[in-house]
Amino acid sequence: MITSMYFNDIKDFINLEIGIKRFQGNIERFHFNPITLNEYSRKFFPNIETFHIYKYNDKIFNDGRIFKKVIWYLVSYSKYLKEKEQGNICKNIKYTKSDRKSYGNTIPLEVKSLGYECFYECSSLTTINIPTSITKLGDCCFNRCSSLTTIKIPSSVSEIGDGCFYECKSLTSMNIDNLQYISKERIFMNEPVLVRIKIPENLQTINGKNIEKKDINEFIIPSSITKLGKCCFYECPTLTSINIPSSISKLGYECFDGCSSLKSIKIPSSINKIGFNCFNECSSLTSINIPSSINELGNYCFYKCSSLKSINISSSITSFGDGCFYGCGCEEELKKNKRIPRNCFDRGW
Template sequence: MKLGYNEIMITSMYFNDIKDFINLEIGIKRFQGNIERFHFNPIPLNKYSRKLFTNIETFHIYNKDDEIFNDGKIFKYVIWYKVRYSTYLKEKEQGNICKNIEYTKEDRNKYGNTIPSEVKSLGYECFNNCDSLTSIDIPASVSEIGDGCFNGCSSLKSINIPSSINELGYSCFKRCSSLTLIDIPTSISKIGYECFRECYSLKSINIPSSINEIGFYCFSYCSSLTSINIPSSIISFGWGCFSECGCKEELMKNKRIPRKCFDKWY
């Protein structure tokens, strides 16, 4: 079965270098003109390769340092690297598309605590020390929560974590002193360093079997924590992860948990 023009064009969309496009047209005569059929650039371009893609109408910017062209028939840009929500709004006004939108602390201060549905990630310390925050609904579009994102949200009582998240980072919910319970989805595989440290009101937590790592001081000083399950899937316990924890004595009976988990450095 021979590949047709459409099939080879789809295949060449996954090429990584302009040389691959050139070699295809040199090596197989009937595929000459394949580059000209593209109305967008499937790879980053420079001044040389730009001349080969003569019919581009939509220009894709894959990396922040990519060379940008506004010549020819180009009327729209698609930005693939991470941009702030405020940048996305400006690009949207120009008719451009942003594929990787981050809601930063600056964005939150300007646009509020409701996370827009277009957002793909929450930036470093996005809601840090937001005392007015009592609950938060993270949209399913979000796949990444930055380190320290909700650190110090002392009034936060409930939070919805979507299954699109696969890791809870460093100090993510540290010092959320009003948080009483949290549902960790099965998509999560790692709970980061100090993630729930000093969550004094946290009473129970269900750790799903998808979790294989608990970070240093993860549940340290969770003095009200009386119910926590430890699935057999966990292969890495961080130092002090249960130090000064409310269920420390009960957990110490579990021979799978290393003694280092109950030590404290500070």
Template structure:
């Protein structure tokens, strides 16, 4: 199959360095002018590389420290690094796009306890000490929940969507009224933790007064009988944290990554099988 201009543009979007673009045009004569066809920058730019991407109209900012250019035909920015909701609203007014939006404690104080649908993560302490908060629905746009509901003493129920791939181990610390949870993708309930979601398996410590999950009374099971499903590709951060009764575990070959502190404080763990698939 012979690569055309469109195919090589798509391929070169995944280059990591300006030298890759230059070498392509030097090495393959018919792909000369490939850089000029881009109307956005697929990599961060500096003074030198900016001169090569002459037809940029949309400027992508991948990191906070990226050099920003406002020259030429640029009329819009796409921001990929994490920004708070307030910043997102300001950028939106200017016609710019933010790809990774966090709802912070300051945002919640300014805009309320209803989580906007554009938000991708809930920041650390976002809802801390919201004593009047009784229930909350986390939208499916959320992929990360920090330790954000601690000391919400009136919180009675919460919904955790399957989109969540990271959750703080103390997210529900001292939520003394929390008796009911709805979990879209419940996997297992041990004596210590509730396991949920895929392809990233995440867990939370069972809140002290929790009684009902998905409309049913909690039935706690022996953690040693938990078989990790083959649909799981990653064990999230602190996934088995403080599972003090866990004695052994077999990690299936579907797993390619184990999160930080995954087995921290598993004081009874004596054996573990780690497959070659782990990166």
């Protein structure tokens, strides 16, 4: 029964009972549905008392002995309060901009994430407590909170959205529980995903210490990191070279976009895709070796790499993005390769 909770399809449950005699009656033991149900699969779970709703468009049943629902998809705080009144449970609660206007600036402990523009232009906000239940700060979450002076980001936060602290002109102090690295322009944080956020314009101290200017080309990626987040090294003009460890499985889009001094980089075989704008306008990049593990080149991934004179095109690459070689130093040579579609040389934009 414990093992079958991880099944994805009703066929797996049926095959288990058909194939092994001593497991007959397994489905009947469940008092909740471990998978999404439809009209066909509902009849195989006759003793459900708690109905689990995994996705927004799941078929919902109110028949039999069902007396409680458990909602797993993302719901607003106001939706959670309505469901709670009916005795239902919500597992993934987001505090939205509308919720904040209705219930105030204190983030409820039940909330797991802050939504898009949650505190946008909240000029009365001077300080805020982010509870350890929060794992994500949405895009533009504290955008234009002009009176916000200090903030503490707990180690539970694994994702900070774009423009999260944009134009927080009074924000001078920030505490981050899981700080990895500080440069003049940005903060790198949150293992095992290396997430980059730009330092707010007037920020003076982080974790009680004055911000220290460090040359970004000193940065070493720890082997514990498994993913480089979107825009992670975006426009780091002093980055000349970097070694990506084999622990990295994904490069976020625009990861090295605008790294104008980047001359060399080694891509490990643990990566299978070079994403959108990944090396866009890396004008000092002279050569790159694409491992045979790569099967996709994203749109504009080597756009305007004007110094790129050498690049190997492996037979493993089956998908070429628009404009991925436009403006490259080896563009004319690449055009001779009949495997490369013509759209790879389009200017786009």
